[in-house]
Amino acid sequence: MSGIVIIEDDVLMRSLLAEWLTAEGYSVSALEGDAAAARTPARLVILDLYMPRHLGAARLRVVRAAYPDTPIIAMSAQFRSGVRCEGPAAHALGVDRVIAKPFDRDALLHAVRSVIGSPVQSQA
Secondary structure (H helix, E strand, C coil), X not given: CEEEEEECCCXXXXXXXXXXXXXXXXXXXXXXXXXXXXXXXXXXXXXXXXXXXXXXXXXXXXXHHHCCCCCEEEEECCCCCCXXXXXXXXXXXXXXXXXXXXXXXXXXXXXXXXXXXXXXXXXX
């Protein structure tokens, strides 16, 4: 089982996220947005919600159908910086956490750990 599936259209961003998470010890599978329904087994999905809003909502529905019981972290440049990663913003989207782009490595790792724990815990 892959620890984390990253679904991101931008190849540079996808590679950077995979690099950060792999360096931390997580098992990662990185997919382009169109491969969202690939159904790669996962403990966590990190999803770029591109806008306009209806396209992001459609992508989220596809991912939720492909990974019905898997926690999802949604990231987007459309989220306001400083939005809490959990609570009302995440709940409104039907995800476990949200991250506003741009974000740094520490913010990503904090969000991932808050959902699935450390790499050792996530592979147990």
